[in-house]
Amino acid sequence: KNEVEQSPQNLTAQEGEFITINCSYSVGISALHWLQQHPGGGIVSLFMLSSGKKKHGRLIATINIQEKHSSLHITASHPRDSAVYICAVRFGMDTDKLIFGTGTRLQVFP
């Protein structure tokens, strides 16, 4: 069965801390997405990865294909980073359908 698991489910941090959110999947994938869901409910795409590492501002996403694992890092966290972070994967090459993890709820306190 194609599955996506995220850890931790909930995470609290003090402003300035380095944050790591993890995503593991069960079988080979063609792409992995990281998304952010704001407290108001809106969802935005942060990264799409098929290998290696991507960086955008204070956000870094890495993927290890052999270990079937991806991490999302936030450097110098800020209260405005408080959101739910969602991992989603595309299994195989002949589909654009994504399977979503249940999300990691992050709260950053000043």
Next chain:
Amino acid sequence: NAGVTQTPKFRILKIGQSMTLQCAQDMNHNYMYWYRQDPGMGLKLIYYSVGAGITDKGEVPNGYNVSRSTTEDFPLRLELAAPSQTSVYFCASSYAGDYNEQFFGPGTRLTVL
């Protein structure tokens, strides 16, 4: 560009009523998707479309119907609403091929009583 728009934002239905959730995108994306998000669960794909006139079922299609008569619009129809359909519904779109980042609408919160 407005991106992906959804209407209504909120709706309360009685059991057995029907309604259509509207979704439109102005990015000329050929792929469109409907998801539902239940508390504590990941987004689940209801239906998707790879272009006008083409639709296919996702993971949880029962109780829903879709149509795609134009590239821009992808309405989701609920027939005979049930409490199990209480959820937040998201529409998304993407450009097929390598650039398949999905763009999400703001969501519709539906309650069936």
